[in-house]
Amino acid sequence: MSKDWQAVSAAIKSRLDELDMTQAELSHRAGVALETVRELQHNLRPRRRSPRTLGAVSEALGWPSSHLAAIADGQSPDDPDAGDPVLSELDRINETLTHITARLDAIERQLADGDGRS
Known part of the structure; x- marks a missing residue:
């Protein structure tokens, strides 16, 4: 099953706007390279991502660590009981x-x- 990186991109963009956070801040908080944040946010070079990377970015955005992985898998993370x-x-x-x-x-x-x- 292919990953929905466009949905991940949209979620990150929206959340950064909500939090009034920059890519640099997200990179620093998540402990990932700024280029990784750019790639995820703008859906550049869609490719397999480490669960650690997605988890760290999710947590840095104030979400559970599984949030972005669930979005990438086409699931709705808003309802963990679905x-x-x-x-x-x-x-x-x-x-x-x-x-x-x-x-x-x-x-x-x-x-x-x-x-x-x-």
């Missing part, structure tokens, strides 16, 4: 309970209307 089968099942249970509650409310209204007619 795909969790237990949470998916809880969502289904919640939908079912919401449906049952709506039906009970309708039945109560019908019973209340029936009591008022007597």
